[in-house]
């Protein structure tokens with residue numbers, strides 16, 4: 001049988017993680033874990049992608065143990081015996097099918113209350129009490145009006161508590177046999193809210209220039225690295241865009257990006273997961289290098305690209321939107337991996353459409369179009 005797309009099927013080792021190929025299932029919230037507990041259907045869902053040949057699965061966002069971490073009770077958590085037992089089954093099933101899996105640890109920070117009605121007694125965690133300036137966004141006006149009211153800025157105690165929560169979640173994940181740890185540091189959530197000047201107007205050591213803004217996320221990374229040791233790879237998702245404003249940026253120039261990401265790499269990040277809507281978009285004027293390409297070039301760490309692989313229409317926000325027809329842009333992914341621009345390609349919606357996506361790519365079979373009607377609310 002002809003092997004299609006050979007660059008996608010080159011193995012890669014990152015610390016103890018040995019990947020048979022470059023195809024990664026991107027983190028996707030499915031809200032299918034009642035009470036925060038991933039059940040057998042969640043395990044079967046991930047197992048299908050492992051059996052389908054996907055090199056690495058990054059789970060949906062998983063809550064760390066903090067009252068304002070996630071506002072949706074169907075989002076899974078990485079604490080409590082019931083949820084941890086559920087994750088053990090997920091990990092075991094993925095491994096039994098020959099796959100590898102990393103949890104994406106999540107604290108929504110300023111966006112607390114965006115998914116569900118929230119307990120008003122709980123304070124959202126915002127570096128400076130700010131939700132951020134609303135720009136191009138899909139959030140409804142009434143939510144923005146409520147969320148934009150300032151809340152109290154995070155205290156040093158809040159920060160200590162949250163670092164400890166991330167560390168506990170990472171240690172649980174390591175004990176359960178996950179193959180690495182991923183952090184959600186993009187899209188306007190907590191860690192990103194430190195990186196973004198609009199949500200971080202602090203005048204202490206946690207705010208100010210790019211180096212100061214990276215300090216809290218870097219502290220979380222360093223604390224996790226110290227707790228889990230040197231074997232497990234750490235992934236860090238970052239983005240220019242925010243759900244508060246798709247046009248927002250954390251770095252106006254490559255120099256500024258170098259400061260932000262350099263601090264995170266020094267703290268222990270192995271792979272930068274550069275979240276954009278289309279994997280081939282240039283990140284800065286004057287170069288066709290993508291955000292993932294810059295992350296790799298500026299830090300020397302590994303980098304992962306994402307966005308509209310195989311699909312003609314980008315995702316507008318974190319909800320599943322509409323339908324997207326298939327386009328053949330896999331050759332361009334390969335060209336960039338071959339050129340060393342980035343190392344891994346994360347694929348979201350096509351992994352919902354086709355659990356055996358990696359096999360489909362390897363054999364050159366036709367891609368399955370994505371349709372919200374077929375895939376929303378259904379764990380297949």
Ligand SMILES: Cc1cc2nc3c(=O)[nH]c(=O)nc-3n(C[C@H](O)[C@H](O)[C@H](O)COP(=O)(O)O)c2cc1C
Nearest residue numbers: 026027028029060061307308309315320347348349
């Ligand atoms: C249903 C759904 C849920 C998502 N949830 C998350 C999430 O929990 N964490 C995250 O970092 N990104 C999330 N995303 C974004 C995806 O990881 C990915 O970056 C995005 O879908 C673009 O890739 P695609 O064009 O291949 O779908 C989600 C996307 C979808 C479609």
